Amino acid sequence: MSQKIILLADDDKDDAEMFCEAWADIDESIVCHCAENGDEALKILQSQDKIPEVVFLDLNMPIMNGWECLKQLKLDDRYKEIPVIMISTSSYKNDMDAAANLGAVCYFVKPNNFNDLKQVLRSIALNLDNGLKEPISDLENKYLHIFL
DSSP, X not given: OOOEEEEEEOSOHHHHHHHHHXXXXXXTTEEEEEESSHHHHHXXXXXXXXXXXXXXXXXXXXXXXXXXXXHHHHHOTTTTTSOEXXXXXXXXXXXXXXXXXXXXXXXXXXXXXXXXXXXXXXXXXXXXXXOSHHHXXXXXXXXXXXXX
């Protein structure tokens, strides 16, 4: 079984821990790299031999927020094709629209419940090799704002 890399940038340590714990429960072949801000996420990307299957970016982080990191990813030929999913506690339509305009594949509001988070991530994990459009569309009504 080949290893799959996920990158999460989130300054909330509890959310990041829950996120990585959910990935570990879902699939042992998934390695979750965590960054506390967008700048650190870009440094992790540059230090890795393998490009992640997907990048999750929290909107509001210190040093470099999710918006700026997303812009940097989409400007870099090495990383512009990586699917980026924006995550936040915010459900503001303007944030969702901005994420779409900047090239994120979707936006979801962080679930408060660990099982809900696992359900979202499990659907994504099962389809990392097949493209994310279908599983994200299936989750749209409950958790996500879709841009694909």
